[in-house]
Amino acid sequence: MATLGFIGLGIMGRPMAGHLLRAGHTVHVYDLLPEGVQALAAQGAVACTSPGDVARQSDVTFLMVPDSPDVEAALFGPEGVAAGAPKGSIVVDMSSISPVAERGFAGRLRAQGVEMLDAPVSGGPAGAEQATLSIMCGGDERVFAKVRPYFECMGKNINLVGGNGDGQVVKVANQIIVGITVAAVSEALLLASKAGVDPERARQALLGGAADSRILQLHGQRMIKRDFRPGFRLKHQQKDLNNALVTARSIAMALPVTAAVQELFNGAAAEHGGDIDHSALVTTLERLAKHTVA
Numbered sequence: 031m032a033t034l035g036f037i038g039l040g041i042m043g044r045p046m047a048g049h050l051l052r053a054g055h056t057v058h059v060y061d062l063l064p065e066g067v068q069a070l071a072a073q074g075a076v077a078c079t080s081p082g083d084v085a086r087q088s089d090v091t092f093l094m095v096p097d098s099p100d101v102e103a104a105l106f107g108p109e110g111v112a113a114g115a116p117k118g119s120i121v122v123d124m125s126s127i128s129p130v131a132e133r134g135f136a137g138r139l140r141a142q143g144v145e146m147l148d149a150p151v152s153g154g155p156a157g158a159e160q161a162t163l164s165i166m167c168g169g170d171e172r173v174f175a176k177v178r179p180y181f182e183c184m185g186k187n188i189n190l191v192g193g194n195g196d197g198q199v200v201k202v203a204n205q206i207i208v209g210i211t212v213a214a215v216s217e218a219l220l221l222a223s224k225a226g227v228d229p230e231r232a233r234q235a236l237l238g239g240a241a242d243s244r245i246l247q248l249h250g251q252r253m254i255k256r257d258f259r260p261g262f263r264l265k266h267q268q269k270d271l272n273n274a275l276v277t278a279r280s281i282a283m284a285l286p287v288t289a290a291v292q293e294l295f296n297g298a299a300a301e302h303g304g305d306i307d308h309s310a311l312v313t314t315l316e317r318l319a320k321h322t323v324a
Contacts, residue, residue, distance in 0.1 A: 031055050034180065035088030037081050037104055037111070038125070039066025042151070043094035045158045046124070049183045050092075051075055058084045081105070082114030090120045090177060097269055098127040105135055117143030122177055124165075126150040126201050126266070128273045130280055133195035136169070145173045148194060150201035151185065154262050162186045166204070168197030202277055205270035206288050209308070211245040212267075213291045216312035216323075219253055224321040229254050249309040253323050258302075258310040265304025268295050 031054045036047035039061040051057050051073055059075045060083065061067050071077045078084045081104045085091045091111055093104055101123055105111045111121055121139055123132065123146065136146040147169035157163040163185035167174055174190045181188045191200050218241075222232035233250045236242065252258065271292040278285045298306075298314040316322050 032180070033087065033089050034058070035060075035078075035084035035091035036070075036075075036094070037061070037084055037091065038094035038100075039063075039070060040094070040096075041155050042158045043124075044069060045155075045161075046092075046094060046163075046184045047075065048073060049161050050180060053183045055180070055183075058087050060084045080109035080114075081107075081111045082109040084114070085111040085119065085121070086114035086116070088119065090122060090180065091115065092180075093121070093123045093125055095125050096266070097125070098131040098273075101125050101127050101135065102131070106138065112139060112142065112144070115139070115142075115144045118145075120145045120147065120173055120177060122147045122149050122180075124149045124151055126205070126270055126273070127198060129195040129198035129202065129277050132168070132198045136194035145170065146194060147173055147177060148197040149177075149181065150197055152201070152204050153185070156261075157185070165189070166191055166197045166200040168192050168194050168199075198273070199277060202270055202274040205267065206274050206285070208245065209267055209271050209295065210287060210291050211243055212249055212308055212311050213294055213315075215243075215246050215250050216253060216309075216315050219250060219323045220312065220315055220319055220321065223323045224319055229323050252307065252309040253312040256324075258307045258313075260305055260307045262308050263304060264295060264299050264302065264306050264308045264310060267308040268292070268299055268304065271295065 033056045035058040037060050044066050047070055057075045058078050059067055059070045060078045067077050132148045139146045149165050149167040151163040151165050153163040161184055164187040165181050165185040167190045219229045223229040274288055298311045
């Protein structure tokens, strides 16, 4: 059994760390909020006082925090991971952040003898709870092979896609597809409804055909039932699409459809705040159409 660390015990990180614990590993944990630490400590985890404290005691340290500045603070802030991680240890960032920033972080850690993988995930809270996450990994193949057994405690579809930062590139590609599909399903159901078709009957007719997707299955139903309780928060969709656009600019390319959909999400966030589910994008389009999907 391994000695591991886990930093970031929110809606995703807590169940992910729990799976490592249940697999029999020793897991050192830290979060800015005490609730997650207390919950994991009650299951047998070792509570720590800082990210550096976690890294100091762990062969592999996992991070699952909201955004690039949070990762940078956890890694390089006072009492950060970099201050505690011994040479030869491994840091695995499972957050969804900027590929450009991730490559910089990996270089800084490598300079002090610490290996890094980026391993963002897809599957949401349900995937984290059920250990069925898709994990898209960037980094050295040798390091990936060492960490893969721990990934298998948390996910099912586990792929090394390239070098440092490439996992984050694939994650923003994933989020382009998700965000644009949320907008497409919103428009399709809104068109059907305003034209006089029962939107649930329209959704059922589209399931199983070329237009079928998990977004149509799950989020289409949310839109019709007006269930916008947060599963994947709108602010995280905004962040991921922004990371896609920043990455595109860094390689001198345009993402015009992504940019347009990002503006729709910006409008929804201005109206509702960022903590509502991203399927609430439909309400922004409803205002433009002067019609509600129902």
